[in-house]
Amino acid sequence: MDRSDAIGDERAATPARPTWLRVALRAAGALALLLVGAVGGALWSERRALRGELAGPVGPAAGVAPSTAAPVAAPATGAPGGGADEAPLEITLPPEAVRRAGLRIATAATARPAVTLTVPGTVVSNAYRETKVAALVGGVVRQILVELGSTVRRGAPLAIVFSTELAEAQMKYLAARAMLHADHQKLVRTRRLVAIGAASRQELEEVQATHDAHESELAAARQRLLLLGLTPEQIDALGGASDVAAEVTVAAPVDGVVIARGVNPGQAVMPGQELFVVADLSTVWVIGDLHESDVGRVHVGARATVTPPTTPSRPVVGRVSYLDPRVDPATRTAKVRVEIPNPEGTLRLGMYVTLALEVSAERPVTVVPRAAVQTIGERTVVYLPVADGEGRFVERPVTLGATFGDVVEVLAGLTPGERVVTEGSFFLRAEAARLRAGG
Missing domain, CATH: 1.10.287.470 (Helix hairpin bin)
Structure with missing residues (x-):
């Protein structure tokens, strides 16, 4: 038997596969191809979308429909807490109400108000009132x-x-x-x-x-x-x-x-x-040490307040009578001398006291009378008269700084020369509250 006859006999010996099995195998192969294609397409789409996001915002030109969500509404104009764009609240009063409120106007000014510089001090006798008794x-x-x-x-x-x-x-x-x-x-x-x-x-x-x-x-x-x-x-x-x-x-x-x-x-x-x-102790001296950086802020004649430790509720007022022109090279301080009346003898020689010196502010600041400022919740406001209307006033928020006696520093919200209501500003605050409440 030759090779061809052997092969033919071998095929004849192998049993034939059923038809339904062949159909099932072909369907499974086709399904596998479909799954592979779907996964690949999904990965490709994801990569494209990522590239689009990195390249820039996607708009209608890129085939993405615009958002139909409603935009965030801006705060209502003139509403309290409306932010920096809030329109100023205007208050209009009839002439009779203005007269009844007793409104007074002041002008915001630039000044160097007095501030307090506190240093420790020691009480000594007034050397000009000491008499030496000799033999x-x-x-x-x-x-x-x-x-x-x-x-x-x-x-x-x-x-x-x-x-x-x-x-x-x-x-x-x-x-x-x-x-x-x-x-x-x-x-x-x-x-x-x-x-x-x-x-x-x-x-x-x-x-x-x-x-x-x-x-x-x-x-x-x-x-x-x-x-x-x-x-x-x-x-x-x-x-x-x-x-x-x-x-x-x-x-x-x-x-x-x-x-x-x-x-x-x-x-x-x-x-x-x-x-x-x-020594005549009806007046005494208080000697304090000024740091060299503060020497230029103090001058002879400046008001000074001395607070004794024994009577802290009864400070004594005097004046700076001498400022040492020399600075101690070891301590970098200069001596300041304050003359204080002591008719009752409450200030005893050698006593340590607190010396508060009134000095000028380091820089000019904008100030207004304290009576011009009103507080509404956490805000501080002032009221400005409208230039072209009698009985009309505008509320304006301000940022305050330090207080100097009867005036207060304005950090923001006012410029020097602007006019503000002082006396009667509380009446305008009440009227503003009524307007906000819709009364």
Whole structure:
């Protein structure tokens, strides 16, 4: 048997497939092709859509229908909270209502209002009202009659000093007075003798010259005693050597408080040596430290307020009297001195206080009277008169800054020169609220 016969026999031996199986296999293959095609088409469409989105917005030209959703409505014009595009609310009042409201108008201005600069301060005595009490004679301190902090009146004894110098000066005064007394008697006799021709004119002149010299010596001795601290009454009471006193009383030269004492009993002192310091504390100084960046903002005469820690509810007002031209290189500060009245003595020397200085603002700002500003919820507004209409006013929101006494800074919403309602602005606020409520 040849090869062709073998093949034919083999085919004849293989059983034939049924017809329905062949149809099923062909249908399954066709379905698989359809699925593959559908998946591929979907992927291709997705990639195209992605490319279109990256390329730009899709509009009708790209085959995409426009959105039919309704647009978002803008806030109604003039409605409260309408934002930056809100139309200003206008208020119209009849003349009678304007008169009844007592409206007053002011102009927004540019100013450098005073602001407060707070620094710590220390109370010290007024050096211009300090009096140093010195020893007029040399000697030894026998007794101290006052203590630190004592309040004294002018002429009150402060100390007693034993001084041989004072005793010698009194003896010289007594000797000069005795010599003058003798010269006076001799002068009277000589004049009588000259009158009867028993003495010459020359003798009279010599006696007169001696008398005048001793009179000058007595005057100098008396003045010396006055300089050493004796009173005219004490000098006149010197009758003789038994009346000479070697003790001198050191008296207070002014009314005040003893704030320094430099001697003790038994201590030797020299003429001119300082014994006490008496200060008038009806005014005191408060010394503060200004940073060098603030020095240019403070000037002499500026108002200052001192708050003591003992009476914080009773601040005391004074004025800047001195500004040190030197800056401490270590602390970068300069001293500022404020003079404060202290009639009741509440400010004590050495006390730490709070010093508030009124200085000018660093830059000009736009300000209006505080009465012009009204608050509506979380907004602050002002009311401007309409230039071309009597009784017409416009409400305008503003942004406020710092408050300076009776005026307030306007950061936004007003420009200098614009006119605003001050007194009676609350009446316009009430009218505006009525209009918003639809009344």
